[in-house]
């Protein structure tokens with residue numbers, strides 16, 4: 001049973017960018033209540049209400065992981081490390097997006113699973129065997145019949161999107177070879193609590209894991225965690241290495257280290273999340289105050305990165321056209337559209353980061369380094385970024 005600790009109000013689906021702002025479109029926009037709870041039994045943080053995945057992972061899915069240099073580099077690096085460490089002959093990726101990870105493997109070694117048909121089309125066009133489907137036991141059975149069991153299953157930013165975790169891990173267990181490994185990474189609840197990144201909560205992030213929660217969940221399966229890494233990706237993620245309980249892998253020292261840190265951070269206590277929720281409310285007040293002050297001085301403020309995270313921030317803090325003129329984003333299929341809920345126009349950085357912009361709210365704060373590097377001339381001429389993590393401030 002989950003106990004609610006945070007209520008962020010009514011939210012749209014983060015991927016539902018609008019093509020046009022017409023009365024009819026706005027009337028049809030789907031909203032749900034975004035609130036978050038803690039399950040005391042499994043130590044797991046999850047959304048109180050799940051949106052139907054068929055509404056989320058459609059043929060119009062906008063996010064392309066290959067758009068960012070940082071992500072390309074980071075997927076190439078983890079692919080190379082996994083190849084060296086496990087020497088896998090048969091590889092599967094769950095949630096392959098536009099192929100940013102699998103492109104680091106030989107085509108006949110790797111297969112992809114991707115529910116969004118527009119993305120599955122991209123990897124198929126690049127000649128990777130792709131199943132355009134949701135991850136499930138049924139699909140796992142089909143895959144092993146056609147493609148044998150896997151030595152490596154990898155998944156980034158996908159497992160936390162799937163409501164039914166029993167189904168996820170049963171399907172993984174069916175698909176893994178005897179000494180196969182399942183490596184997956186997702187945003188880390190430890191980082192969210194630490195840096196107050198409440199914008200990691202949106203319709204797609206239905207669970208945010210810790211080692212403590214995953215260990216509880218896996219204790220009911222034939223799988224175990226044997227290694228773990230806390231990584232910087234997406235503002236703080238956790239990467240789990242999972243295998244069958246009777247596989248050859250021994251638990252590493254990292255496990256004990258992370259477990260102790262999580263206990264110190266009290267990630268297994270409801271009170272931690274109750275306190276976090278107060279900090280979230282303060283963050284909302286601080287951001288609205290800062291933007292109001294800047295607007296009173298007639299400053300031009302835009303937002304950098306039409307991220308899912310900024311959809312949470314803008315809808316929760318009620319930040320719309322009064323504060324933000326428009327959003328800039330490099331993703332071609334986000335440009336020309338409008339952000340969900342607040343309907344801010346999205347344009348390219350070339351067009352949008354003009355001389356009149358005084359402040360850019362960093363919706364893509366997880367790429368702060370890459371963006372600052374890229375936008376040196378904006379900073380040089382006195383342009384400033386606003387971030388809301390770990391605290392609302394101008395940088």
Ligand code: TYD
Pocket residue numbers: 063067068069304305306307308309310328329330331334364366367370371374
């Ligand atoms: P992402 O990090 O996936 O965040 P979320 O999961 O919250 O959507 O998205 C980053 C967005 O920022 C993506 O739409 C691309 C955009 N972006 C830029 O516009 N310029 C950049 O330099 C970078 C790195 C990203």
